Each structure stands twice: as C-alpha cells, then as structure tokens.
Amino acid sequence: MKTKILFLSAILPFIFIAHAWAEEVNYVVIEKQAQPFQIEESDKEHSGIVTDIVKEVFKNSDYQLTTHTYPFKRMISIMEQKKYKNWVTFGSPAWPGIQNENLSTLPVYNVENVMLIKKPGFKYEKSSDLFGKTVILMDGFDYPGIEDLVKQGKIKEIRVKGHSAAFNILDRPTMAKFTGFIELKARILYNLRQVQRNTDEYLMLDVGDIADNYSIHLAFSKQMDKNIQEFINNKLSSLRDEGKLENIVNKYSK
Template sequence: MHILKLSLLVLLLMPIKTYALTKINYMVIQDQAQPFQNHQNKKHHNGIITDIVKEIFPASDYDLTIHTLPFNRMIKTLEQGKLENWITFGSPNWPGVQSLNLSQLPVFNVQHSLLTAKQHEFDIKSAQDLFGKTVILLHGFDYPGLEEHISNKDINAIKVKSYSSAFKVVNRLKDKAGFVEMTVRINYNLKEQKLAPDDYNLLNFSSVIADYNLHLAMAPDMDAKIENHINEQLKKMQSSGKLKEIIDAY
C-alpha cells in the first residue's frame, strides 16, 4: 500500500510535458476588405479569406492571433518584418509585400466592375473611354490600368474611405462618375447596405483592369513546415469542394 502511494506521489510530482500551440499572425484589413475579411468592431471575424484561414489553422492546433488594422498601417507593419509567421491575402499583380510569398493555389479569381447610376451608362472598351470623366476609388488601394492616367490627369479620381461613401458619390454625381471596384465587393456591399442592384449599372471593367487571381500571402520568411501545411490544406480544400463552399457562402 505504501509502495502504491509512493508511486502515485512520484507520478504527481513528475513534470507534465506540454505543447505550445504554433502562433499564426493573421492580418485583417479594417473595414475595407469585405467580403474577404469581415468583422464587427474588430471582433466576430469571418469572410472568404478568414474562413479559409480558420479552416487551415484550427484552434485545437494553432494559436491564430488576428490583427485588424487600417490598410496602410497593416502594410507598414508587414514591411517592418518584426511579425513572424503572418498570413493575409495578396496577388502577383499587386506591388509590395502582399506579392512576395504566395500560396501555390489561388483562392479566388477577381473581376472588376464600374458601378454607375442607372440612368447613365458608360461604354467602356478601354481606359481612354474614361478620359475627362471621374472614377471613385477606395483610399489606399492600387488600381493597375488606371494609375498612370490619373497621374497624367486624363482621368479624375475621388478617393473615399468606405463603400457607403462610394455609393453616395455615385448617386450624387450621376453621369459624371463611376465607382471602380472588385465585382464581388460591390455586390456584397450593396446587399449589406440594403441598396437595390437594379438602381445601378454594373459594367464589366476587364478591358481596363484585367482579371487576376488572389492567393494567400505569407511572410517571406514563413516557417517552411507552416508554409507546406498551408499549401497541402488548400489542395485538400479544393479537391473536397470546401473552398467552393466557403466562396459560395458570400
């Protein structure tokens, strides 16, 4: 009996081996990336990219730390290189840190549209068709195919900080301006703000900004095991239909 008690005491005193969860820093753009990254006051995160990231890094195995920052501050934080094992989304078509280290598989194909007031429709076959007109753009983002003409003042630009502001400017300026944005973002935010799509024209803008793929973007020095895990999980999600299921939910 004494031997049994002694054995139990030894077991209780033995150090318990614990395993720290691998920390992943997930970077979210504040208020401008719906439906890819949605949140309510920096809480209750979901969205296409967020749901994909959560699927790849379950809470049982990873410490997924979410950082919600304004776009420019997020980019500055990533460029400083002090944050380890970060992940967000990006594209080979984008400049800077969001294009340096991308997932092998794309997660979304992006098309752009020009949103105009219903009673006025632009005929857009090239950027030249916008000369002398005004485009509404989200502050802080790059627009390949437009930037050069805006710099040359061939096209006027109004920068806004939110989708609600963009829709208000479209309604106010009528035939004088159109809102350029990813088609999926326009449709999502019209629905979120309970605006009727039939009140607007949604014109294909691929002749100015070519379609391109979005990928998961990772730290240039991402841990190799984590990077391999990301790529393997994306392959599984694509083959199982989970990737399409997440996209279709938005």
C-alpha cells in the same frame, strides 16, 4: 482513484508545456476595407472568404492562430517591419509590394473588376469612353491602368475610405452621368447589400481593359517557417479537393 490522480498529475505539466510550445501563426486583417474577404464585427467573430479559409486551414492543427486587425497602411508597415515572423494575410501576384512576395501555391479566389454606375449612367465600351469623367477608387489600393490615365490628365479620380461614401457620390444627381466606381464585383455586391441599396438602380460594367482581373492567394511573410508554408499549401489542396473552398466562396458571393 489515487492511481488516476497521480497519473493526471504526471501528464498535465506536459499538456501545458505542449500548448505553450505551439508555434504561433499571426493572421493579419485589414480594418473595415476588405469585406467580404475579411469581415470584422464588434462582439462577433471574424468572418469572410479569406478569414473562413484561414480558420479552416488551421482548424484542429498544432498551430496557434492569433488574429490582428489594423488599418491598411499600418498593416503594411507592421508586416514590412517584420513584427511577426509567421504572418499570413491575403495577396495577389497582380499587386505590388509585400502582399505578392510569398504566396500560396493555390489561389483561393478569382476576382472580377467592374465599374458601378447609377442608371441610366453612360455607355462604356473602351477606356476612351472615360475621358473627361471621374472614377471613384478605394483609398490605399493600387490601380495601375487607371492611375496611368489619371496621371495623363485624361480622367479624374476621387479616393474614398469606404463603400458607403462611394455609393453616396454615385447617388448625387449632378454626378450620375459622369462618375463610375471601379471595384471588385464581389465587394460591390456585398456592400450594396450591407447598406440596403437597391441593386436595380445601378449597372455594373466590365472594365477588364483598364482594370485586370486577377487571382487572390494567401500571402505569407518571407521569413515564415517552411514547414508552416508546406502545411498551409497541403491543406489548401485538400480543401479544394473536398469542395470546401468553393463552399466558402459561394457563401459570400451569392
């Protein structure tokens, strides 16, 4: 027994030192705007498509994953200020700014933009069908094709901070015939379920001509350690080949 105690006494300091030296990776979450990609709930663990993928990547790894949650604009500011060396969040080659500067080799999701309208709504086949109407857009996000039409005065915009606000506007009788909410299909479906709206009361229209569909990747800080990036990219390849990426996406999309 004495020998065992001495042995443990000898190795415990090395265990603690190894833990202290574990390289930290900072996972950055957008507060209240990124569901179902990032879902934060009080008194519960973070979840969502991107969050579950990030957790799976670093599961049983030698890295220490630390999660930070910020409002969107503050998140961008913190990342631009290089507060964290090794940060990871999600981004896209279709987005401007820091969320497209250093992306994972593999995409983790392919998004589809739609326009949600309240039945019976209006007919939409081409961008000119929106002229004189109002589109609802999420505050803090970029919509290049749509914003061009807004600047030209051909359509009007209303910016909202949350999906419930968008649904409330659509539900107004005076707005239903002239207003559409343009957003990612997955986010609309998720948030309609969250607020227990009857999906049969709405239509989702394809707006690919003015709001391109695109891929979502994990986004890294430009100064992230190259070994960590290689680890993440290799792990994503393994998760794809094992079918785990698809399983995570299906969990929130169906």
